[in-house]
Amino acid sequence: MTRIITRKDGSVWVERFTPIRRVEHILVLVTFVVLIVTGLPQKFEGPNANGILAALGGLDKTRWVHRAAGIVFSVHASVHIGVFVAGLLRGKMRWSLLPTVQDLRDALGNLRYYLGLQKVAPELPKFDYRQKFEYLGMVLGGLVMVVTGLILLYPEALAAWIPGALIPAAFVAHSNEAMLALLVLIVWHVYGSHLSPEVFPMDTSVFTGFLRKDELRERHTKEFRRLFPQEPVHPSAATPSEEVPTERAN
């Protein structure tokens, strides 16, 4: 059940991330930053890389931290995927973060809207195609990192089971996939959650857990319709002034 709360100032907020998801986000944020900071100076050389390595106490310590963070990330990723798959199988979870054919339609529709070929923007679900792309990239890219990282961590033991040629391949894939992840984060996540005019300076919902009702209506109209089937999606048509909902919704 989606929780809906009314704050003291009268504003209505819709739950977007349960506490466990918020903790997961912080965990990913921390492990990602640690992995990038300890990984980059292993990939690139130069005065900056050497400065970071020296600050972290040398290459050995940097690698230790990188591996520890990698193991934390891997365990998290496995649990996350495991719980999700189990939830789906038992019918307890919605398909809300995985792509559907509708997402493809939304993406094309949105592009047509951006180009002025379509008057109205498509109504987007709880998680729109841009967010699903990021989530899916995170999970699939994360899996690549986990598998290749594991090969690089235990090449001796794994060579008994896998061809040796996979080891240098894992080396190349690990470092390239990390670059892709970092670039997507810098461009897509920073834009989508910070710089985009819709959320600037920051979409706080992943930390607070809640999105204001009018923001939900504007940006995730389809989800708004699902939660508030009785209410109009265009507030200007109903009340000319900025609507401040006062009722406690269910």
Place this chain on the structure above:
Amino acid sequence: MNSPLCTIPRTIALCVAAGLLWSSAATAGDIEDSNSACLDCHDGEESAIHFADGATLTVGISADAWKKSGHAAEVRCKDCHAAIKDYPHPAVNFPTKRAYQLDRAQSCKRCHYAYHTKAQDSIHAKELAKGNQKAPTCTDCHGMHNEADKADRQAVTLRCGSCHAKISAQYAQSVHGEGWGKASANVPMCVDCHGAHAILDPRKAAFHTRSWDICSKCHADAEKMAGTGLSTQVVETYLDDFHGRSNERYAQGAGTPGKPIATCSDCHGVHDIRSFRAAKKNGTLQSEVIVACRKCHKDAPPAFADAWLSHEPPTLATAPLVVLIQWGYRVLIPLIMAGLVLHILLHLWRARVHR
């Protein structure tokens, strides 16, 4: 505020000083005169100094050899034999011949101070300081009374072998030692890897971590490798690999390795250095490489050796997976990023134009 008048006394003083210096400066003729007085007796002289331990040292030298030496024109006998002022000479009071020789070699630093300081860092100087009198000093490599401007490389190498006999024999059997006696100046000898004066302790971790850089002096140099049929990419392919990348970072100051990480000598050998070319031709590469791997990776299965790309930049034929992944990302990354940036720009444009 210097008036021209003030500078006159100064100029005079400088001229006087310069004159005094000139008159005291030795000329080549003076040196020859001084030395010939010594050589009158010492040329070919057979009498000897007797040391407390019973050893003897002949006092005679060859005047011909001396005159051909690098020192003849510039150095007086007494510059090194400073204790000897006139005749009869003071008695030589050293317990052993070696102690006397080591003491004489202390004269070198009066002129060759830079080399002396360098040599102070060497393992040989440290051994001497510990009291190991067998460790070499200047004259053991450069000679006495017959020093050449530059020590003869082959002679020095043989000199190293006179103490390091086992290593010398290994070297002679190695791919490096094979070139001995052939005219090529590129045959590596002891000093090329160990240095001449600042010979570091090769058993120290710091030496091991940086030793690939020693090999790179020749093996990454196209000119020196010309005609040998050897690849000059061996060093960069090593540095691209996990081992090389690690050791390069350590060499750049990223701490010291907790356990040694393989460098050239760990697979190819040190003095018994060998090539894997024959193994490559015979198809026994994997079985020979895994032996090297197992020096550190004790339980590595045979397939582990296939992780090594054999010093060759990966190609579709040698390492298809590596090349395909590399190219996959080379296409995928720009494509994805271009798409995302385009989407962002369109979004901004829409937000601005259709506000």
